[in-house]
Amino acid sequence: MSSKKQDSRPTAADVARRTVVLKHVVTWSMVAPTRDVPREMIAQWGDSEKDEFEQRCEAMRDEFWAGLRETGLWEHMSPSEKTFSESTIVTLTEQQQIDASWRLEAVHVMLWALGMIPELLGFDMEASPELLKLIPSDDPTTFIKSAQLRPREDIDRAREIAEFWHWRSRTRELIERGDTFPDDRQLKAAGLCSFDDVVRLEALNGALAGLIPSCIEDDLPAKGKAYRNLTRAEWNEVASITRERHFALNWLCGYAPDNNWDDTPTDT
Numbered sequence: 001m002s003s004k005k006q007d008s009r010p011t012a013a014d015v016a017r018r019t020v021v022l023k024h025v026v027t028w029s030m031v032a033p034t035r036d037v038p039r040e041m042i043a044q045w046g047d048s049e050k051d052e053f054e055q056r057c058e059a060m061r062d063e064f065w066a067g068l069r070e071t072g073l074w075e076h077m078s079p080s081e082k083t084f085s086e087s088t089i090v091t092l093t094e095q096q097q098i099d100a101s102w103r104l105e106a107v108h109v110m111l112w113a114l115g116m117i118p119e120l121l122g123f124d125m126e127a128s129p130e131l132l133k134l135i136p137s138d139d140p141t142t143f144i145k146s147a148q149l150r151p152r153e154d155i156d157r158a159r160e161i162a163e164f165w166h167w168r169s170r171t172r173e174l175i176e177r178g179d180t181f182p183d184d185r186q187l188k189a190a191g192l193c194s195f196d197d198v199v200r201l202e203a204l205n206g207a208l209a210g211l212i213p214s215c216i217e218d219d220l221p222a223k224g225k226a227y228r229n230l231t232r233a234e235w236n237e238v239a240s241i242t243r244e245r246h247f248a249l250n251w252l253c254g255y256a257p258d259n260n261w262d263d264t265p266t267d268t
Contacts (some may be wrong), residue, residue, distance in 0.1 A: 009254030105244035
């Protein structure tokens with residue numbers, strides 16, 4: 001079941017501010033090299049060289065995030081984002097870097113909601129870092145003041161589609177994990193004896209409801225084939241895209257308590 005929607009949802013200005021913040025988060029993940037590079041470099045240095053390098057990294061970090069402080073957007077950073085901003089290219093963990101880089105999919109959603117890109121990509125297509133160029137960072141005042149959102153019903157519909165894809169991802173997770181299908185008399189009477197039976201039924205219903213353009217082998221279409229036939233690497237990619245977009249769209253639709261970004265649920 002979906003989480004309960006709140007009475008209020010983010011305003012256009014809230015969305016624009018969040019988009020600028022997300023640009024900084026994604027960019028910082030891209031600035032840092034892969035985690036093995038600094039470790040290999042530092043391993044060859046003496047203590048004084050290490051200390052000097054760490055100090056330079058801290059100065060670089062402080063300079064990078066100074067823009068958000070100067071524009072007053074620092075207060076719109078979530079607690080997890082503020083913790084992330086304390087990292088340097090040395091102390092940043094691999095998981096932090098991965099998580100932050102995937103926020104590009106949330107940027108993609110925000111730009112679409114603001115009408116800055118014409119449509120959302122399919123859930124089997126990653127967003128491009130080129131999108132970041134659409135977002136001002138030096139002086140975002142005009143960007144925020146002029147922000148306008150797409151009609152509420154369009155955003156709600158996009159959220160419904162994202163939730164459907166996220167449900168499919170979690171259903172495959174149950175199958176991959178080897179979970180036992182519920183021994184339910186009503187399900188059996190309806191001809192549903194496995195998770196794949198449920199997928200086939202819901203895929204057909206989703207196509208009829210317009211949540212997907214069509215089915216492939218009674219399944220959601222992903223990368224030109226049935227979702228169940230995705231390789232593990234392909235599935236991980238599609239699942240990550242789906243999770244990030246569902247998260248962002250739930251936030252846009254007011255599912256996060258008090259619109260707190262970190263607390264956005266992604267129930268399906």
